[in-house]
Amino acid sequence: MARPFKHRKTGVYWFRKAVPQDLRGIIGKTEINKTLDTKDAAVARTRHAEMAVTVEREWQEHRRRQALLSGPMLDEVDNETIARAGKVYYAALLEEDEEVRLDGFSDEPRLPLERPDDPEAANDLIARDGFKRPTFDARQADREWLDAHNRAQWARGTIDPFYAGEVDEVMSWPQFGIRLAPNSPSRKFIARALQSAAINAEKARRERDQGEPIETPLMPEPAAASHSRPERASSKPKNGETITSLLADWWKEAQATGTKPSTYDSYARTVKYFITFLGHDDATHVAPADVVAFKDHRLASINPRTNKPVLPKTVMDSDLVALKSLFGWAVINHRVPSNPATGISIKRARVRNLQRDPGFTDEEAAALLKAADLYTPGNEHPKTAAGKRWLPWLMAYTGARVGEVAQLRKQDIKLVDGMWIIHITPEAGTVKTDKPRWVTVHLHLIEKGFPEFVTSASPGHLFLTPSAEGDVLGPLQGLKNRLAELARSIVTDPRVAPNHGWRHRFRAQWRLAELSMDDNEFIQGWSSGKSSARYGMTHYVMVAKSMAKFPRQDITRSAPQDAVPAPVNTL
Structure with a gap:
């Protein structure tokens, strides 16, 4: 090596x-x-x-x-290829936008691009100034002009020289591998598809600017090669057994047996990475050496969010588990002869003594809750800002998993028999145990005005907006990421999880208060708990006395030395 x-x-x-x-x-x-x-x-x-x-x-x-x-040039391409060009270009533009946001924006003001009417002059200016790292506001101003320019040309049926020039570039991408004849009549249709994709991508960018966690779509699969195009490694195998098809068929069965959508999302990410790494989608041509090489590649990859190498735990518990499970299912169902991921693992290092509790300290909790109280919304969606205001407090007083409270809907908080209760239910999105539970709202939360916030909110989810197709998990993951980023900017100790630290703290405080651990198991939704069977549907009445004795959060403590309790907008 x-x-x-x-x-x-x-x-x-x-x-x-x-x-x-x-x-x-x-x-x-x-x-x-x-x-x-x-x-x-x-x-x-x-x-x-x-x-x-x-x-x-x-x-x-x-x-x-x-x-x-x-290879040979094509005189024309079919309508399916033209439509695929738009989808591929749309995905590429949103990938590019995500990279810009991850890189961050400049703090140095830059003049917006000039606005010449001549498209050629506009392209010259973009080439000169358009790729300098802008401020958030300057980038918005630039894109507003470019979007207006694109829409005006689209409305008039004009093919912008920029998109005409993009045709050859896009057709050369691995998704196509096509050389198009210079005088091909397909060129104008492809250019128009790219123009349309740019307009639609700008809609998604604007939603991202408002704090909406719009997901970047997976890049469409390469098309199967025809006799007139050069063969590519990514062409669909003759027997039809693609890794993508295995994932789709596995999910049909797994979904019917209760596997969570979050598991599918995790497997789909791994499959996307794996196919990209292999350069093909042929499930019958995956060897153990390919999986080992993929493992090594992932361990050497940089996580774009943290700008650090991907954690071995992620590769072991997400990537390798996904491949073992997927190919194991394929072997059982006689889709492939063997499981190439069998026996491949990562040597786990000895767990070091972290020398601290996994829950937040009193000082860390105070810093996080102060930041929540003082949070000033930035250029983000009001629901995202509301999440940063209320979710730390909800986790502090329920010990719930972050996703369980981040997905709450208005109808999940109600006044019953004079008590405010929170209904944590998989109907709102996802719950790890798949079991609903009811949690009494702590008096301190009532005093802080949480019921008034809920009452004044619009129907539906309080802290996120589902996608147009009704998907909750994508926006939920985006919100969880934003909360983690904000918490990590305040409590920087890497030994405590930025969201899950609340769950550990709640259980520790419950023990210190010498409250019923059966009540705690139900309130926190521990999968090993037996209290749900004992309490039934009226358990919130039975645990209300314990919740009333749960200590109030003291936010007057000094912030830890490694904390920065500034309510900054991290978007």
Whole structure:
């Protein structure tokens, strides 16, 4: 296995790899040498693995484009390809938008782009200034003009020179692998599909600007190759057994037996990564070596949200579990002969003594709750802002999982027999145990005005907006991420989970108050609890006395040294 090369004079590690014979004429080198910019051996190994994946992908792309250039030109493409071009372009634009947001915006004001009527002059200005890192407001102003420009041309049936030029670029992408003749009549239809995709992508960007967690769609699958196009590794296998089809058929069965949608979402993410890594979707051509290589690749990958390597626990418990489960199902159902993921694992390191409780300390809790009380909404959706205001308090006084309270609807909080109760139910989204439960609202929450907030809210979900198709899980995950980011900006200790720390704290405080642990198991919805069978439908009356004795949260304590209790907008 290739390893980092240490420069004998400087001590800096380098990446070094011979260029394959078939690519030397294209690349113009016989060997790739790139500095890893570190003298730390452990850091060098991680960067070397990342660099190896990047270089290999670059070489694969060189080969793919060479094959494309040597293949025949098409005079026309069918309507399905034109429609797919729009979908692929839409997904690419939202991926690009997500990358911009993850990179962050500049604090230095930049003048908005000038507004010439001449499209060529506009493109020149975009090339000159449009790719500088803007402020959030400047980017909005730029896009408003570009959107108006696109819509005006769309309405008049005008093909913008920019989108006309994008046709060849998009058709060369792996989803198509097509060389289109210069005079092809299909060009104008593809350009118009790209124009339409840009307009629709701008709608999604505007919703993101308002704090709506709009999901980036999965990139559409590559089309099956026809006799007139060069064969690609990603073409659909002749027997029809694709990894994608295994996922779809597994889910039909798993859904019927009660598997949660969140499990499907996790498996789908892994399948997306796996297919991209393999360069094909053929389930019958996956070997154990492919899974091992994928495991190593994922361990060397950078999480775009944290800008740190993907955690081994994520690779072990999400990626490998998904592949083992999916291919295991395929073997049982005689879809593939063997499970390529069997026996592949990651050696778990010994768990260190974290030397702290997994729940928030009194000082950390005070800092988080103060920030919630003082939170000033930014340029975000009002429901997102409401979540940042109320959800920390709800977790503090219910010990619920963050998703269980983040998905609450107006009808889930009601006044019954003089008591305010919260109905935590899978009908609102998802509950880990699949069992509904009722929790009494703590007096402190009532004093802070939570019932008034609920009463004045519009019908439906209090803190998120489901998608047009009614999906709750996507927006819910986005809201959970925003809450975690805000909490982590306040409590920076990595040994405590930014949302789950409330759940541990609630249970610890309950024990210290010497309250009934049976009541606690029901209130927190512990899957091992037996109290739900004992309490039945009126349990909230029986646990109300315990909840009344639960200690109030004291937010007068000093913030911890590593906390920054500033109610900042992290979007």
